[in-house]
Amino acid sequence: MTTAAYKIAADDLLAAHRIDILFHALGAGVVMHDEKRINALMIETKAGRQAVRAGIFIDCSGDGDLAAWAGARFEVGDIKAACSIPR
Amino acid sequence: MNMKPSSKEASTFKIGGPFAVTFSIPQHESMSSVRVQPFDIAKRRYPGHDAGASFGNPILPSKSIEEPARQVPLYGEYDVVVLGGGPAGIAAAVAAARAGRAHAADRALWFSRRHGHGRGGHEFLRAACQCPWGDAPRGAGDRLRPIGANRSARRAQRAASHSRENLRTGL
Numbered sequence: 001m002t003t004a005a006y007k008i009a010a011d012d013l014l015a016a017h018r019i020d021i022l023f024h025a026l027g028a029g030v031v032m033h034d035e036k037r038i039n040a041l042m043i044e045t046k047a048g049r050q051a052v053r054a055g056i057f058i059d060c061s062g063d064g065d066l067a068a069w070a071g072a073r074f075e076v077g078d079i080k081a082a083c084s085i086p087r
Numbered sequence: 088m089n090m091k092p093s094s095k096e097a098s099t100f101k102i103g104g105p106f107a108v109t110f111s112i113p114q115h116e117s118m119s120s121v122r123v124q125p126f127d128i129a130k131r132r133y134p135g136h137d138a139g140a141s142f143g144n145p146i147l148p149s150k151s152i153e154e155p156a157r158q159v160p161l162y163g164e165y166d167v168v169v170l171g172g173g174p175a176g177i178a179a180a181v182a183a184a185r186a187g188r189a190h191a192a193d194r195a196l197w198f199s200r201r202h203g204h205g206r207g208g209h210e211f212l213r214a215a216c217q218c219p220w221g222d223a224p225r226g227a228g229d230r231l232r233p234i235g236a237n238r239s240a241r242r243a244q245r246a247a248s249h250s251r252e253n254l255r256t257g258l
Contacts, residue, residue, distance in 0.1 A: 010177050013181055014180060017184035018184065019180050019184050020165075021172075022162075027171075041168055042159065048160075050159060050162040051159045051162060052168050053163075053164045054164065054166060055165075056166065056167045056183070057172070058167060058169045058172060058180075058183065059170055060170060061171040062175075062181050066170045087244045087255055
């Protein structure tokens, strides 16, 4: 299977569910409502820095970025234990 | 931006720790918030580097600048925002949209950071199978078949039925 087929299928699946997609956006941080609740997620695109608010945030960043920014506990691998994205 | 110095005197800053270096930074109006902070060896981070927020690298170089506060445009308000466009993000967004429809919620937003990084469809389908709502892959298999990804579609269907069996017994 080609990655092109995957992309078409993925786009189609998301479009069919009327999901707004924002390509090439990088999560840049969070603004907290209080200690436990996220007020807004800050994103950065070619249009600059923007905020997105939601009732529920799901972190699928692959690195746990959103959870870490929001104050969740985390561990980072080291050279001995595992490869990890350099900070 | 006015780069004229607001005053002629220079502020002196100290770097803590074993170095104890002092140096001066001229005070410009636009540079009035340049700060040098000592590294707290015990906490392994700089003071003012909020541990709770965990932004960036805690082992930063000793200089930092304070970014002025500003108004940031609001892109939108959603019920669910998914950060990440990999297999997990797709599965999460679709699952949220399906669950949301049932609960009269509106929309989900899906951010792609790595769209097209090419892990391949199988992982995506498997991730979709493993979503807690269980029925996400049904759409995925149907969408792959007409674009010539028959093997993956069959695999997806197998994985989907397997996943559904697991869900029946496991939950």
